Amino acid sequence: MNWDKAMGLPSKSYKCGHCGESLSSAQGYLSKGSRNGQNVTDGYIYVCHSCKKPTFFDVYEGTQTPGPVIGNPVKHIPDADVEQLFNEAKSCYSISAYTSSVMCCRKLLMNISVAEGAKAGKGFADYVNYLNDNNYIPPNGKKWVDSIRKLGNEANHKIEFRTKEEAERILVFTEMLLRFIYEMSGIMMETESPETPTETE
Known part of the structure; x- marks a missing residue:
């Protein structure tokens, strides 16, 4: 260009x-x-x-x-739809479309759940429970997901608009969740050396 x-x-x-x-x-x-x-x-x-x-x-x-991009890229996301939706949430934030950004983060919970094995076509609560029951949410992290769920529901079902501060908070929570699920395990796989064979007696 x-x-x-x-x-x-x-x-x-x-x-x-x-x-x-x-x-x-x-x-x-x-x-x-x-x-x-x-x-x-x-x-x-x-x-x-x-x-x-x-x-x-x-x-x-x-x-x-456009406004500054919030957050940083998350590595090792294997599902292209999950990565694209996260980038879309950040792009919405950068053009002050804060309600749309929050709604993208809510949808992202569904996409992550399906990408990790949940059945499509379930209710939103089922997807959140799937992530929690299968240990994709870190200890004490349920409140992050509840914040995404609550604000996402309000953005989806009520007339009110979400604020810049709310969208920024939800994006930070979403990034942390993606790092926990994908980036940390990806880094571990990169740094792990092959196991040393055990000696036979």
Whole structure:
């Protein structure tokens, strides 16, 4: 992706909402407007030098679009649908679609459960119980899942919108759950050496 005639801008540090890279960029575009009869700069578009994609900063509202990606990638997720849904939840958060982000996290519990052997077509409570009964939820972690379930249910069945703080909390819980189920076991498999054969007497 090439940006023709990008200009030098005041250097700005930010976390790219596309690739998640933390960077300082001084390359992009500015938007001129009028305020109180004065010509002013009302926005900047900075170009990430990692993924080459643009991020818009509104001078007056102080907002970044897309917003910074929350959390980090989780390694060793074997099911493509689970990984895609987690990334979708983070993408929704980055564009301020907080209710959608929470609903994605709720659906993610169902996807994880089915990916780990639960039968499809069950009720939501059955999926949560499956994860708990089969030790996919860490000790004292049931309250994380209950938070995801509760806020997800409210987002799914009530008119109210979920807040940025609620979506961020649920995403953090979801990431921790995915790390417990997938990343930790994957790391252990990478580092385990073959067992030394036992000597026969």
